[in-house]
Amino acid sequence: MHVTTDFPAAAKKALADPSLQAALARMRNGFVTARATAVARLPEFEDLRDRAQAIRDHVLQNLDAYLERFEANVIAAGGQVHWCRDAAEARQTVLNILRQTGAKTFAKGKSMVGEEIELNPYLEANGVRPIETDLGEYIIQLRHETPSHIIAPATHVSKEQVAEVFRAAHGHLDVGRPLETPDSLLAEAREILRKEFLSADAGMTGANFLIAETGTSVIVTNEGNGDLSQTVPKTHIVLAGIEKVVPTLDDVSVLLRVLARSATGQEISTYTTFSTGPKRATDMDGPQHYHVVLLDNGRSALLGGQFHDMLRCIRCGACLNHCPVYGAVGGHAYGSVYPGPMGSVLSPAFAGIEAAKHLPHASTLCGACEAACPVRIPLPKMLRAWRDISFERGLVTQRSKLGLALWSFAARNPALYRMGAAIAAKILQKPRAILRLVPGLSGWLATRDFPAAQGKTFMAQWKAKRG
Amino acid sequence: MTNADAPRTPPDHPRVALLVTCLVDVMRPQIGFAAVQLLERAGCIVEVPEAQTCCGQPAYNSGDRADAQKIAKDVIEAFAGFDYVVAPSGSCAGMVRAHFPELFANDPVWGPKAAELSARTYELTQFLVDIMGCKNIVTADASVKTAIAIYHDSCSGLRELGIKAQPRTLLKAVPGLAVRDYSGSETCCGFGGTFCIKYPDVSDRIVTQRLADLARTPGNLLLGGDLGCLMNLAGKLSREGSPLRVFHVAEVLAGGTDGASIGEEG
Structure with missing residues (x-):
């Protein structure tokens, strides 16, 4: 996976983008309120979170066994399973399947793993035309962008920008057509995509869950595009991370109850689709070929280590929605297809901490992510764990290292610390002009006042009064 | 998660050490004195251990675990022997209460000491209400216009x-x-x-x-x-x-x- 993070510069750019900021304001209010409302209406929500966590923990303790059971049941249902160690193997595997079936066009349901392995550019370079069929993914495909949110990939795009890119891409349509309303944009996308579904040689979906006992893949969508991608074309390819497996249908029903509520605040998504193997003799329709491409790409290396719990993630996006930093800068600033708190834990794991060194620090550690996570992943703890690794490997700036060393030395020597504190208490009473010279304060002072210190430390006053 | 480990019934006049916190010490000592006043009103005997500096959170959150551990050990020693440790800050109290045990999770010597300090460390309002059972700590001094x-x-x-x-x-x-x-x-x-x-x-x-x-x-x-x-x-x-x-x-x-x-x- 590719991570290009110059988070500080990208964040600055994002803060200065009025269209992005307007989009983020809409998103911030929408998702958080919707989740809170849905949770308030379900008294057993906290119990369900415990059960969801327990299911995911159990799977991760027994991942090999459940994956093998899943594979056996896919094969029993007439499908094939492909094990891929990394992104390159997964891309190659998908291309091979497409070549075997002679597919030239490929209707894709939304898949974050597809983004993770950067499938589209690879297929294009190899003569296959991928068509994103999720509206958000379709929009960003036309804009040549990566998703900025794991469940709402085009959340950064305004409807005016959608109209603009539709006019450019759909040149055969009447230039005078009105495209001001979301409905008109949706109608146009439906019109275009419907033809693509019907003519695509192969289809792909991700998977929200893989069910071991039945060999089933499950997707949740709100547009129905996933269903068309997987049932209309002759070949259905499921692309999923190995951690997506769960033991039983009952387990999936628990996870579904927390997933949609955590993600969009819906009780359940509009479509929840289960697919098991290719078309059977008695089925009216369905694909002739059914393939599951399972991706490791760094996941198994997390098992049993300090980031083990991250594999519980069910990709609901609640941690993004509740993160104040994500809410301020949006997803692209993170330079990874997995943004926000979950991304800042996963990106260093998948792309290396050297490439993603800024991300664990792009957090106030406020804990809103962990509080919203349906499977209670201790995200702040894991961000700190990456900070530890980053510090150990010397990936922090000399300046912050030096500052920290000086401060730590003082903190370990109370007499010295007292002197430093007394000086600080004097300096920090001064007017802004002088405060600006204090290292690290100029950024704060650019937009905020710095409340003045009272002049004498508590410790000095206490000693004088009671010491 | 309020006080998972059930707190002991406090003595009538518990010895309470004030963890002043570095920001209150330097920026606004008035908060420290207010905390002392409230604790004394609640019947506590308040002391301010002289060896205290900072809880170590800046090092902990910056990935400098070695220094965070060293500072935490100093804090554990500076606050040994008191019935309770109280800070006028959720952040610093949280550092001691939630993160000190994590810092020494695999340390047979300091792990139990960190856990022991964690169990008797509280944020000020939490301590006054949950441990001292205060509902009304206000005196005539608290003049607030409507x-x-x-x-x-x-x-x-x-x-x-x-x-x-x-x-x-x-x-x-x-x-x-x-x-x-x-x-x-x-x-x-x-x-x-x-x-x-x-x-x-x-x-x-x-x-x-x-x-x-x-x-x-x-x-x-x-x-x-x-x-x-x-x-x-x-x-x-x-x-x-x-x-x-x-x-x-x-x-x-x-x-x-x-x-x-x-x-x-x-």
Whole structure:
């Protein structure tokens, strides 16, 4: 996976983008309120979170066994399973399947793993035309962008920008057509995509869950595009991370109850689709070929280590929605297809901490992510764990290292610390002009006042009064 | 998660060590004295261990575990032997209570010591309400002209220590004061310790959002339990020319709002 993070510069750019900021304001209010409302209406929500966590923990303790059971049941249902160690193997595997079936066009349901392995550019370079069929993914495909949110990939795009890119891409349509309303944009996308579904040689979906006992893949969508991608074309390819497996249908029903509520605040998504193997003799329709491409790409290396719990993630996006930093800068600033708190834990794991060194620090550690996570992943703890690794490997700036060393030395020597504190208490009473010279304060002072210190430390006053 | 390990019944006059916190020490000692006053009113014998400096959170959150551990060991020693340790900050109390045991998770010597200190360390309002059973800690000194106070929960206090009801319970007893939440009460203010130094522009955008939230709730005071968050909010409010006056909850409970608020010329 590719991570290009110059988070500080990208964040600055994002803060200065009025269209992005307007989009983020809409998103911030929408998702958080919707989740809170849905949770308030379900008294057993906290119990369900415990059960969801327990299911995911159990799977991760027994991942090999459940994956093998899943594979056996896919094969029993007439499908094939492909094990891929990394992104390159997964891309190659998908291309091979497409070549075997002679597919030239490929209707894709939304898949974050597809983004993770950067499938589209690879297929294009190899003569296959991928068509994103999720509206958000379709929009960003036309804009040549990566998703900025794991469940709402085009959340950064305004409807005016959608109209603009539709006019450019759909040149055969009447230039005078009105495209001001979301409905008109949706109608146009439906019109275009419907033809693509019907003519695509192969289809792909991700998977929200893989069910071991039945060999089933499950997707949740709100547009129905996933269903068309997987049932209309002759070949259905499921692309999923190995951690997506769960033991039983009952387990999936628990996870579904927390997933949609955590993600969009819906009780359940509009479509929840289960697919098991290719078309059977008695089925009216369905694909002739059914393939599951399972991706490791760094996941198994997390098992049993300090980031083990991250594999519980069910990709609901609640941690993004509740993160104040994500809410301020949006997803692209993170330079990874997995943004926000979950991304800042996963990106260093998948792309290396050297490439993603800024991300664990792009957090106030406020804990809103962990509080919203349906499977209670201790995200702040894991961000700190990456900070530890980053510090150990010397990936922090000399300046912050030096500052920290000086401060730590003082903190370990109370007499010295007292002197430093007394000086600080004097300096920090001064007017802004002088405060600006204090290292690290100029950024704060650019937009905020710095409340003045009272002049004498508590410790000095206490000693004088009671010491 | 309020006090998972059931607290002991406190002695009538427990010996309480005040963890002053580095920000209160340097920036606003008045909060420390307010905390001492409140603890003494509640019947505690308050001491201020001289060897204390800082809880080590900046090192801990910066990935410098070795220094965080060294500082934590000093803290454990400085605060040994007291019935309780109390800090006028959810962030520093959270560091000791929630993170010290984690720092020494696999250490057979310091692990139990960290756990022992963690179990008797509290944030001020949490200690007064949950341990000392206070409902009304206000005396005639607390002069508050009729006011509406908006409360901002600090993230560490709220999510690491479960502090929500305690400050509101105590503030309810202040005559003339009505306490309200606002839509941003539980959302980060953007301070984040070293975060506001490292990413001042992102931090500023987050506090700007809190100001927009605050503008929708009428009130004349903004109160909270963590000086870092309050300095951030007060600094932004004063730059924007807002009349909202910002105080630490301990200041209001101990002495009212006649004095200079955070960021006001004293």
